[in-house]
Amino acid sequence: MLGTFHITLLAALEPTRQTFEICYVDDGSVDGTRRQLSELASADQRVRYTSFSRNFGKEAAMLAGLRMSRGDAVVLMDADLQHPPELVPRMLELHRHGYDQVVAQRDRTGEGALRTALSRVYYRLVRRCMDVHVVDGAGDFRLLSRHAVNSVLSLPESNRFSKGIFSWIGFDTASFTYRNVQRAAGTSKWGGRNLLNYGIDGLLSFNSRPLRLAIHSGLWLFLSALVYALWIIANVALNGVDAPGYTTLMTAIVALSGIQLATLGVIGEYVGRIYHEAKRRPHYVVRETDTTRTSFPSGAPSATSVGQARSER
Incomplete structure (x- = not known):
């Protein structure tokens, strides 16, 4: 999946004629993801990556990606193609109009009726309880300006709930809706229990x-x-x-x-x-980066997935 994602992302970014870098975060995968990232970084100087020593979770991966980024605009996206790379040029265009946050908001196409109903109830609840406004369908697929990125990185808490953090920092925000896309391969590890715990984290992180x-x-x-x-x-x-x-x-x-x-x-x-x-423990432990990568023996297994991907303009 990583190779397909990378090709699709390049096809979306190169026609913009903008200088960019692609930062990958490997959240402690146990397949051949780290090897493939090393190969991508060796073949293309625009590719950078960080590999964790184990799985530290989505929030830690996003934080690592933001810390790696050096561009004037940063696009957060997953590498399973549920966040369509072809939407990135549209996000860059809105950023040029002065928006510090551009949110790609997915619809509920393809989701089960029960999950859709529970999601709507949850977002109604958090809008009443939380001190920040969280929009239904507004996830991690978004563009942040450098000013917005620096504001997010200035927040030191360990228990991070990025949806709330993105809303808390404010700034001029534009959003648009796109059709929900199914994963290109594999299955999500976010089952009902993980979603429930994530929802509780959100409720407790931004209100008393x-x-x-x-x-x-x-x-x-x-x-x-x-x-x-x-x-x-x-x-x-x-x-x-x-x-x-x-x-x-x-x-x-x-x-x-x-x-x-x-x-x-x-x-x-x-x-x-x-x-x-x-x-005050660190949010994650780095096993390897593109500047400290090691050589891999021939015949090593190929990658099938990557935890998070970051694209910067």
Whole structure:
């Protein structure tokens, strides 16, 4: 897939007659991706790459690509051809009109009804809860000006949620919609569990409303308990002592226990993020770059995929 992507990207960039470089990030692949990247870099001085020591995730790969970039405009895109390279000239044209961010927003063509519905519900939720505006369908396929890139790189947090970061930095933004394209080969590793965790990361990264919700829930429970206690006192005063039933008691205990556990979980998520930030570990570990590449023996396996790709003007 990497070879096809590279040829397609060159076919899109070369007619623009702009000076460009192509920066690849290999997110710890275990196939022949690193070998093929080395061959591409040896054959074309415009190709650069960074290979991680293991899989550090999409956010780390995007950060590495931005750090590698040297151009006035940077286009973030995946190398599985779901981000069509032929849209890059259009993004460059909008950038020349003064936009610091140009977002290629995909539609929902080809997605299942359940995933589409859940995505829409999620984005409605984050628009209400998050301190930044995240648009449905606006992913990582976007152009950033050098000013925007420097702003993103100035943010030091380890728990990164790029969709929120891109919105947080602001700048003049243009967007257009393109038809969703299926992967050229292979299957996505982003299953339901990964998407759920990524969604939770997004909700927690840019707001403290879950903690505020815990406070509000506690106050409402206290007021409810106070009203219930007053009702019990009034009932005793008017009707005498009545033997209490266990149903109400058990329901109250289970409900309060569930709320307490959920609240502790929310607090634990925030404390865990503070702990992770306090360790100040690097976002990734580099195994090899185009300037430190090693020679490969003949007969090594060929590449089939690459984690992330970056194209700079």
